[in-house]
Amino acid sequence: MLLFCWNIKDVKRYIVGRLPAVCIGLCIALSSLAAEPVPVASPHSNWVPLAQDGLHDPSNPRLDLLQNPAEALSLLPPDLEGNERSSVVGNRVKWVKALREGYINPRTNIYPETKIKVLDLDVMLTKRDTGELPRVLFPHKQHTEWLDCSNCHEWLFKSKTGATPISMFAILDGEYCGRCHGAVAFPLTQCQRCHSVPFAAQAPAKAQ
Amino acid sequence: MMESDLRTHSRHRFRRFMRAGIVSLALSMLAIPFSLHAEYGDVVLNKRAEKAGVRPVIFPHWFHRIRFRCKVCHSELGFEMRAGANDVLMWDIVNGKFCGMCHNNQIAWGPENCDLCHSGKQGLESGIHGGDSTMGPGRW
Numbered sequence: 001m002l003l004f005c006w007n008i009k010d011v012k013r014y015i016v017g018r019l020p021a022v023c024i025g026l027c028i029a030l031s032s033l034a035a036e037p038v039p040v041a042s043p044h045s046n047w048v049p050l051a052q053d054g055l056h057d058p059s060n061p062r063l064d065l066l067q068n069p070a071e072a073l074s075l076l077p078p079d080l081e082g083n084e085r086s087s088v089v090g091n092r093v094k095w096v097k098a099l100r101e102g103y104i105n106p107r108t109n110i111y112p113e114t115k116i117k118v119l120d121l122d123v124m125l126t127k128r129d130t131g132e133l134p135r136v137l138f139p140h141k142q143h144t145e146w147l148d149c150s151n152c153h154e155w156l157f158k159s160k161t162g163a164t165p166i167s168m169f170a171i172l173d174g175e176y177c178g179r180c181h182g183a184v185a186f187p188l189t190q191c192q193r194c195h196s197v198p199f200a201a202q203a204p205a206k207a208q
Numbered sequence: 209m210m211e212s213d214l215r216t217h218s219r220h221r222f223r224r225f226m227r228a229g230i231v232s233l234a235l236s237m238l239a240i241p242f243s244l245h246a247e248y249g250d251v252v253l254n255k256r257a258e259k260a261g262v263r264p265v266i267f268p269h270w271f272h273r274i275r276f277r278c279k280v281c282h283s284e285l286g287f288e289m290r291a292g293a294n295d296v297l298m299w300d301i302v303n304g305k306f307c308g309m310c311h312n313n314q315i316a317w318g319p320e321n322c323d324l325c326h327s328g329k330q331g332l333e334s335g336i337h338g339g340d341s342t343m344g345p346g347r348w
Contacts, residue, residue, distance in 0.1 A: 048247070053247065055245075055328060056327050056328065056329065057329045057330070060327050061323065062327075063323075063327060065324060067271060072270070072271070073270060091247065091248045091270050093270075104274050106275050106276050106277045106280075107276050108277050108279065109280060109284060110280055110309070110310075110315070111284060145277070146273075146277045146278045147277070147278050147282070148279040150283055151283055151289065183249065183336045183338075184336075
């Protein structure tokens with residue numbers, strides 16, 4: 001919770017301070033509308049049934065053969081805990097935890113000859129000035145448990161720290177990290193999950 | 209104590225600032241057709257479906273990622289990670305390509321189950337859907 005406040009404050013200062021960030025701020029605004037916790041009677045009402053989701057045709061005679069998201073997703077670890085549990089963040093599932101703790105065990109390959117590569121390497125991204133926001137740490141392990149190297153290298157990211165011209169604007173536009181984050185993996189509104197390493201200079205202020 | 213007051217205060221100001229933004233954005237969003245409640249990561253494929261007289265196709269990421277890691281589809285099976293980038297034809301599916309690599313009555317039920325894939329409302333736009341925060345790549 002403390003971390004949360006601190007980040008929001010940071011984001012605010014950033015917005016007041018710099019013009020480009022207004023765009024980013026507005027994006028958060030959009031989501032904070034959706035992320036407002038709604039009191040719910042049962043965990044199932046966190047997910048909209050297919051027949052009402054605005055996408056599925058309710059007159060499809062075989063719609064009831066399809067699974068409603070709540071039936072499966074309510075059994076997985078929630079993305080946010082406590083009061084915020086029913087906030088809308090992606091699928092409302094902490095997928096990394098669901099995989100790690102064995103709630104799910106999705107297949108890694110279909111062809112027996114496919115090589116499975118998992119890499120345990122954290123990369124600190126320090127090329128951009130993130131102002132007072134914490135720095136971005138990119139963890140290979142969590143990614144390669146789901147993805148193959150070729151999903152990112154070399155077309156999206158170079159295999160050399162600092163060689164890729166990543167920026168928050170490009171990300172918000174669906175490039176780099178924004179290919180997946182904002183589409184399938186946890187959304188871009190969760191700033192602090194990527195911006196997770198505070199500057200050393202900020203650490204004392206944050207400690208108390 | 210003082211610090212937390214300050215924090216609350218700045219949070220209130222932040223909220224107010226944000227509310228103003230929300231209102232103007234909410235208004236501008238009304239013009240853009242999008243579904244507010246679709247499950248995060250749902251992809252609509254409707255390049256040809258509706259023109260050919262069948263419902264648009266809905267591909268649910270949440271359902272498939274419980275069973276398969278991303279690498280199975282996006283590396284082994286070669287699905288491009290860009291909605292609309294894969295030119296999927298029904299004929300190819302029946303012949304074991306794209307969705308048909310699994311929906312072949314071996315790994316999953318087969319292509320004769322039209323209504324399970326062709327389950328979308330008329331008029332849906334191709335692309336990533338998913339109610340909450342971002343509208344996916346290039347859609348901010």
